[in-house]
Amino acid sequence: MDATSRIERALAAAVARAEGLGGPPKLAEAMHYSVFPRGARIRPRLCLAVARACGDDEPAITDAAAASIELMHCGSLVHDDLPCFDDADIRRGKPAVHKAFGEQIAVLAGDALIVMAFQVLAWATVSRPERLSHLMLTLGRAVGAPSGIIAGQAWECEPVIDLAEYQQEKTGALFAAATVMGAAAAGMEAEPWRLLGERLGEAYQVADDIRDVASSREDLGKPIGQDAALGRPSAVAQLGMQGALARLKDLAAGAVAAIPDCPGAAELRAHILSESQRLVPPKLAAAAA
Amino acid sequence: MDATSRIERALAAAVARAEGLGGPPKLAEAMHYSVFPRGARIRPRLCLAVARACGDDEPAITDAAAASIELMHCGSLVHDDLPCFDDADIRRGKPAVHKAFGEQIAVLAGDALIVMAFQVLAWATVSRPERLSHLMLTLGRAVGAPSGIIAGQAWECEPVIDLAEYQQEKTGALFAAATVMGAAAAGMEAEPWRLLGERLGEAYQVADDIRDVASSREDLGKPIGQDAALGRPSAVAQLGMQGALARLKDLAAGAVAAIPDCPGAAELRAHILSESQRLVPPKLAAAAA
Numbered sequence: 001m002d003a004t005s006r007i008e009r010a011l012a013a014a015v016a017r018a019e020g021l022g023g024p025p026k027l028a029e030a031m032h033y034s035v036f037p038r039g040a041r042i043r044p045r046l047c048l049a050v051a052r053a054c055g056d057d058e059p060a061i062t063d064a065a066a067a068s069i070e071l072m073h074c075g076s077l078v079h080d081d082l083p084c085f086d087d088a089d090i091r092r093g094k095p096a097v098h099k100a101f102g103e104q105i106a107v108l109a110g111d112a113l114i115v116m117a118f119q120v121l122a123w124a125t126v127s128r129p130e131r132l133s134h135l136m137l138t139l140g141r142a143v144g145a146p147s148g149i150i151a152g153q154a155w156e157c158e159p160v161i162d163l164a165e166y167q168q169e170k171t172g173a174l175f176a177a178a179t180v181m182g183a184a185a186a187g188m189e190a191e192p193w194r195l196l197g198e199r200l201g202e203a204y205q206v207a208d209d210i211r212d213v214a215s216s217r218e219d220l221g222k223p224i225g226q227d228a229a230l231g232r233p234s235a236v237a238q239l240g241m242q243g244a245l246a247r248l249k250d251l252a253a254g255a256v257a258a259i260p261d262c263p264g265a266a267e268l269r270a271h272i273l274s275e276s277q278r279l280v281p282p283k284l285a286a287a288a289a
Numbered sequence: 290m291d292a293t294s295r296i297e298r299a300l301a302a303a304v305a306r307a308e309g310l311g312g313p314p315k316l317a318e319a320m321h322y323s324v325f326p327r328g329a330r331i332r333p334r335l336c337l338a339v340a341r342a343c344g345d346d347e348p349a350i351t352d353a354a355a356a357s358i359e360l361m362h363c364g365s366l367v368h369d370d371l372p373c374f375d376d377a378d379i380r381r382g383k384p385a386v387h388k389a390f391g392e393q394i395a396v397l398a399g400d401a402l403i404v405m406a407f408q409v410l411a412w413a414t415v416s417r418p419e420r421l422s423h424l425m426l427t428l429g430r431a432v433g434a435p436s437g438i439i440a441g442q443a444w445e446c447e448p449v450i451d452l453a454e455y456q457q458e459k460t461g462a463l464f465a466a467a468t469v470m471g472a473a474a475a476g477m478e479a480e481p482w483r484l485l486g487e488r489l490g491e492a493y494q495v496a497d498d499i500r501d502v503a504s505s506r507e508d509l510g511k512p513i514g515q516d517a518a519l520g521r522p523s524a525v526a527q528l529g530m531q532g533a534l535a536r537l538k539d540l541a542a543g544a545v546a547a548i549p550d551c552p553g554a555a556e557l558r559a560h561i562l563s564e565s566q567r568l569v570p571p572k573l574a575a576a577a578a
Contacts, residue, residue: 017434017435018433018434018435019435020435021435021436022435022436022454023434023435023436023440023443024434024435024440024443024444024446024447025447026443026446026447027434027435027439027440027443027446028434028435031434079396079397079400082396084391084392084393084396085393085396102373102446103373104373104374104442104443104445104446105443105446107368107371107373107374107396108368108439108442108443108446110400111368111399111400111403111439112433112434112439112440114400114403114404115403115429115432115433115434115437115439116429116433116434118407118425118429119425119426119429119433121425122421122422122425122426122429123426125422126422129418129419129421129422130418132411132418132421132422132425133411133414133415133418133421136407136408136410136411136421136425137408137411137412140404140405140407140408140411143404144307144401144404144405144408145306145307145312145313145316145317145320145401145404145405146306146307146308146309146310146311146312146313146316146317147310147311147312148404150316150397150400150401150404151312151313151316151401153393153397154312154313154315154316154393154394154397155313156393157313157315157316157391157393157394157397158313158314158315165311
């Protein structure tokens with residue numbers, strides 16, 4: 001089964017648990033709406049690619065690790081879009097959850113997706129409990145305080161922001177979780193995989209800043225020009241477009257160089273280079289390659 | 290060490306992790322503010338009492354289970370108080386988190402407390418990984434969709450509410466987690482402890498409805514009369530005050546009858562009867578005893 005099918009199946013199985021058994025319908029519907037139809041699934045695809053490079057000896061645990069990262073990502077987007085933060089109308093080309101379901105359900109759907117991200121790890125590891133702890137601790141570190149995506153978002157409430165730290169927490173943390181959890185799901189020593197994820201997270205953040213300037217609204221599925229409009233830190237504002245493209249190229253090369261020794265290193269290298277090119281609008285891809 | 294000291298120490302150690310290591314200061318401050326100074330700590334005290342009745346062979350795991358339940362409870366209160374829900378000004382006798390720190394930090398502090406609730410379980414079970422899975426699954430079920438406290442809150446967004454189901458999820462779920470996790474933390478067969486928690490949760494909900502009518506604002510630490518003002522379901526509205534007091538008495542007796550065989554059953558029975566009396570204002574306690 002290909003990576004996309006595995007990820008979608010794992011996510012669908014998780015969300016189905018929230019939909020069944022007589023729970024409140026709007027919450028379940030909003031959770032489904034937050035996760036489907038799929039976004040780029042960059043983080044879970046990365047997690048799966050690393051697990052495969054490490055042997056993928058327990059595919060159900062790999063799939064759960066990938067799904068847990070995507071559920072956490074989707075939950076964070078729902079909360080980031082709330083009126084008190086970005087007050088975004090559009091996400092992935094359709095109304096943001098708080099627009100479609102109201103603010104109350106948006107808060108609760110985000111909460112429930114966070115909880116579900118941990119649940120899928122526990123469901124998948126019942127017969128291999130020794131793998132649960134590392135997966136959970138890695139996910140928690142990538143998400144919570146003081147250094148996960150929630151902390152990253154909270155830096156926006158502080159008077160002084162260190163751009164590198166902000167982006168590392170806001171974006172890099174979940175990419176690092178993707179690589180570490182991919183290796184941990186396959187039972188390999190996992191921490192050597194953190195650097196790869198951190199570099200890819202940084203690359204993704206730079207690419208995101210580039211897309212915010214250079215994409216069309218249709219390509220992006222959300223309004224463009226938001227960084228400048230909201231005064232947010234941006235690599236393009238800091239380095240210029242050419243500088244940002246050069247930085248992205250360096251970061252992708254650095255990521256490939258950080259792949260630890262493993263049976264599937266060559267395949268993983270190809271995956272990462274191909275994904276890096278997909279991150280920027282086609283007209284700029286040559287410059288970033 | 291007494292139960293209160295154990296719980297406060299475990300909570301302080303957890304929150305200290307969010308405060309250290311250069312994370313965003315307001316988020317860490319808001320998390321601390323959400324957890325301290327202490328509320329009644331009814332759920333973690335119940336968890337600890339059950340673990341003791343079951344032998345409490347791994348006190349650090351017991352303390353983590355108790356802390357995780359309280360962190361989840363505190364996180365849910367922060368979100369319940371948000372402007373889009375209760376828009377509460379006061380909680381535990383001081384400004385609600387969104388009033389003290391702003392709405393953004395309140396959303397993020399709630400999120401981070403949910404994450405931390407799972408983290409404390411993983412931190413405490415590194416040497417006993419076989420106990421982590423059941424603790425996590427029990428906590429997840431009590432909190433998420435379709436049947437945990439988040440689902441309970443989401444019923445408020447539905448046109449038709451089943452009062453019993455709403456209260457079971459909104460309140461009973463976390464009490465059931467407290468008893469089941471107390472037993473699981475001590476390595477005992479845990480599901481037989483669920484009924485005790487469910488009955489205590491129902492008793493607590495009835496007592497809460499009574500306090501909302503019969504307490505003073507000073508006793509309660511938040512405004513009184515909110516159920517009637519917000520048109521919320523209430524046992525007092527449904528049964529009258531005398532009926533609600535009689536129901537509370539029945540539920541406490543039913544809870545005591547549901548205690549499974551265990552070494553410390555007598556002590557636990559005394560704990561539960563004493564706690565039940567503390568739930569209602571002193572002037573009504575005789576009627577509830």
